[in-house]
Amino acid sequence: MKDGRLSNRTLTYAHAINEALDIALASDPSVYLIGLGTPDPKGVFGSTKGLVEKFGTARVLDMPVSENALTGVVLGSAIDGMRPVLTHQRVDFSLVSFEQIINQAAKWRYMYGGNVGAPLVIRMIIGRGWGQGPQHSQSLQSVFAHIPGLKVVMPSTPADAKGLLLSAIFDDDPVVFLEHRWLYNIEGPVPEGDERVPIGQPRIVRSGNDITIAATSYMTIESLRAAELLADIGIEAEVIDLRTLNPFDHQDVVKSVKRTNHLIVADTSWRNCGIAGELVARVSEDAFSSLEQPPRRVTLPDAPVPTSRALTDGFYPHAIDIARLAGEMLGRSTSSLSAAAESAVPLDVPDNNFRGPF
Amino acid sequence: MTAALTNLYRSMLLIRRVEERIAEEYTQQEMRCPVHFCIGQEAIASGVCAALSPDDKVMSGHRSHGHYLAKGGNLARMIAELYGKATGCCSGKGGSMHLIDLECGFLGAAPIVGSTIPIAVGTAFAAHSRKEARITAVFFGDAAVESGAFYESANFALVHNLPVLFVCEDNLYSVYTPMAPRQPNGRGLSELAAGIGLKTAKADGNDVTIVKKCAVQAADDIRAGGGPWFLEFSTYRWLEHCGPQYDNDIGYRTQAEFEAWRAKCPVSRARSQLLKSAAIEKGALDAMERELSAMIDDAFSQAKAAPFPAPKEALEQIYAA
Numbered sequence: 198m199k200d201g202r203l204s205n206r207t208l209t210y211a212h213a214i215n216e217a218l219d220i221a222l223a224s225d226p227s228v229y230l231i232g233l234g235t236p237d238p239k240g241v242f243g244s245t246k247g248l249v250e251k252f253g254t255a256r257v258l259d260m261p262v263s264e265n266a267l268t269g270v271v272l273g274s275a276i277d278g279m280r281p282v283l284t285h286q287r288v289d290f291s292l293v294s295f296e297q298i299i300n301q302a303a304k305w306r307y308m309y310g311g312n313v314g315a316p317l318v319i320r321m322i323i324g325r326g327w328g329q330g331p332q333h334s335q336s337l338q339s340v341f342a343h344i345p346g347l348k349v350v351m352p353s354t355p356a357d358a359k360g361l362l363l364s365a366i367f368d369d370d371p372v373v374f375l376e377h378r379w380l381y382n383i384e385g386p387v388p389e390g391d392e393r394v395p396i397g398q399p400r401i402v403r404s405g406n407d408i409t410i411a412a413t414s415y416m417t418i419e420s421l422r423a424a425e426l427l428a429d430i431g432i433e434a435e436v437i438d439l440r441t442l443n444p445f446d447h448q449d450v451v452k453s454v455k456r457t458n459h460l461i462v463a464d465t466s467w468r469n470c471g472i473a474g475e476l477v478a479r480v481s482e483d484a485f486s487s488l489e490q491p492p493r494r495v496t497l498p499d500a501p502v503p504t505s506r507a508l509t510d511g512f513y514p515h516a517i518d519i520a521r522l523a524g525e526m527l528g529r530s531t532s533s534l535s536a537a538a539e540s541a542v543p544l545d546v547p548d549n550n551f552r553g554p555f
Numbered sequence: 556m557t558a559a560l561t562n563l564y565r566s567m568l569l570i571r572r573v574e575e576r577i578a579e580e581y582t583q584q585e586m587r588c589p590v591h592f593c594i595g596q597e598a599i600a601s602g603v604c605a606a607l608s609p610d611d612k613v614m615s616g617h618r619s620h621g622h623y624l625a626k627g628g629n630l631a632r633m634i635a636e637l638y639g640k641a642t643g644c645c646s647g648k649g650g651s652m653h654l655i656d657l658e659c660g661f662l663g664a665a666p667i668v669g670s671t672i673p674i675a676v677g678t679a680f681a682a683h684s685r686k687e688a689r690i691t692a693v694f695f696g697d698a699a700v701e702s703g704a705f706y707e708s709a710n711f712a713l714v715h716n717l718p719v720l721f722v723c724e725d726n727l728y729s730v731y732t733p734m735a736p737r738q739p740n741g742r743g744l745s746e747l748a749a750g751i752g753l754k755t756a757k758a759d760g761n762d763v764t765i766v767k768k769c770a771v772q773a774a775d776d777i778r779a780g781g782g783p784w785f786l787e788f789s790t791y792r793w794l795e796h797c798g799p800q801y802d803n804d805i806g807y808r809t810q811a812e813f814e815a816w817r818a819k820c821p822v823s824r825a826r827s828q829l830l831k832s833a834a835i836e837k838g839a840l841d842a843m844e845r846e847l848s849a850m851i852d853d854a855f856s857q858a859k860a861a862p863f864p865a866p867k868e869a870l871e872q873i874y875a876a
């Protein structure tokens with residue numbers, strides 16, 4: 198459908214992923230899905246629901262709790278002509294398979310002198326809240342993005358989730374695809390058909406001339422909220438969704454900063470050695486003289502994720518924190534940004550309709 | 556004999572009543588962390604821990620409430636942890652999936668499947684190196700044997716003849732996934748363990764007396780230098796994988812299967828055995844119910860009244876001070 202882009206239809210993020218998987222399975226017999234619970238009644242928070250009924254158990258597979266070996270297995274199938282999509286319901290479960298991901302998959306094309314690549318996708322859910330705690334709510338994008346040979350994608354809208362996932366599946370190299378649990382219920386327009394979004398490009402999601410806010414994944418949503426708060430006090434923020442962390446194209450951010458002269462980077466993960474620091478370094482190298490203030494990072498503090506909701510108070514940065522920082526950098530008072538903006542902020546749930554457990 | 560069964564029954568009843576109360580209170584949305592209930596599986600926790608001495612150690616995974624309580628873990632601190640309070644056993648850092656009580660020898664539980672198996676082997680290695688007589692028991696589910704960590708740990712434990720007891724609770728499912736896509740049909744868990752070289756036993760995990768008997772046999776042998784054992788117990792989780800509801804309606808298992816297992820309830824079985832043996836009167840069992848209920852009331856009211864940790868504590872305890 199070439200005119201798919203004109204579609205006004207909206208889907209949730211989960212549904213958009215489901216549609217991308219459906220299209221990929223239908224269009225290419227080498228595509229298959231595997232992962233713990235992929236064909237189960239809950240269908241990975243809805244993202245794989247209905248696919249086993251449509252494509253059968255040979256192409257939508259459950260698996261033993263053997264993530265390390267199974268990563269090797271999907272890699273083996275990928276170097277032998279298949280296009281596997283391996284799914285982990287938490288990024289934390291992939292940690293047992295780092296040898297296969299980092300030593301093997303990431304380097305397969307390179308270490309064999311370009312003889313053969315590894316076209317595999319590892320979908321992994323990142324998240325926060327509801328006491329998921331130290332081992333179920335990490336955001337490990339910078340760890341993956343550190344590794345040459347791994348593409349790292351983290352969409353924040355339903356349209357990007359679909360379009361980037363299709364690109365990832367038909368990419369000839371390994372792609373780590375990070376989905377934030379708090380994005381799963383958001384709705385947005387999604388083109389019909391096999392409409393792909395190219396890997397490797399950020400997207401300007403809101404234009405403005407006063408300050409640039411570059412963000413990853415769910416922090417794009419918080420940044421957009423911050424931009425709205427800032428608009429109320431006459432500050433126009435430009436918000437850029439980074440979308441792909443490897444390959445990492447920072448030129449749109451540089452262009453924006455040359456206009457706004459101010460940069461905030463908001464990331465869902467930790468500060469030390471994070472992608473926020475990487476972007477600050479690149480912009481400093483390429484546009485140092487445009488910066489009127491030191492660039493600032495909005496990240497998690499460098500501590501494991503605590504479980505108690507009382508401990509997550511202040512642990513996760515919110516729109517109001519980004520807005521206040523922007524005001525400070527621009528020398529503008531943000532005192533009128535009311536406590537109302539603060540109390541509307543969800544602390545450990547994505548929205549007020551949420552009922553635990555996840 | 557009867558005194559022993561009374562103790563086993565009390566241990567199981569405590570677990571059952573605590574889990575029921577958590578399930579009831581969970582709907583208030585004040586215990587804001589994922590909770591994996593062990594209702595239906597109590598006999599394994601109680602029977603195995605009854606075979607251990609206070610010096611012995613226990614570790615577990617995501618479904619650990621029963622193991623913690625059976626080993627003598629502090630109830631009030633566990634409930635406070637579920638409420639995310641400063642008085643919790645992890646000061647609110649861990650929640651239901653990370654219980655610990657060093658005083659009773661419960662060394663920790665972690666929800667990454669298979670992960671505490673090698674760690675438990677490491678504690679047995681430490682005890683063995685220091686020539687201490689204690690043993691470590693580690694509880695895990697039927698899915699944990701699918702992880703490489705299990706094979707590698709069992710192998711190492713055998714090489715060093717370590718005092719470790721592997722306790723596998725086979726409840727037929729890993730989340731909503733039955734055995735078929737996970738393990739070869741008919742091979743069996745203890746057959747697998749025996750193939751690695753472990754000494755094994757396999758029994759009805761809903762009969763607390765049988766569980767204890769198996770565990771005593773294994774623990775005695777381990778203490779005598781016989782090396783690691785693997786115990787396989789069949790059982791069934793009554794509630795959903797994670798959370799307080801029944802989920803037999805969502806399609807991964809049948810109501811009939813559930814009912815068949817509920818008829819084998821480990822707690823009621825022990826209760827009727829006790830009453831049949833006539834060594835304990837119904838009045839005494841009623842008194843036990845009242846005593847436990849008061850204890851649980853107390854733990855919950857303490858937990859609810861306790862303060863939350865201060866937000867700045869999120870940044871503390873990352874490294875030794």
Ligand SMILES: Cc1ncc(C[n+]2csc(CCOP(=O)(O)OP(=O)(O)O)c2C)c(N)n1
Pocket residue numbers: 233262264290293617618666667668695696697698699726728729730796
């Ligand atoms: C390495 C890893 N992969 C996946 C998960 C998600 N997960 C949590 S519990 C569980 C099921 C484990 O089943 P089993 O070991 O049989 O224990 P049960 O829940 O039945 O008690 C899974 C797959 C995890 N915690 N860790």
Ligand SMILES: [Mg+2]
Pocket residue numbers: 696697698724725726727728729730
């Ligand atoms: Mg199980």
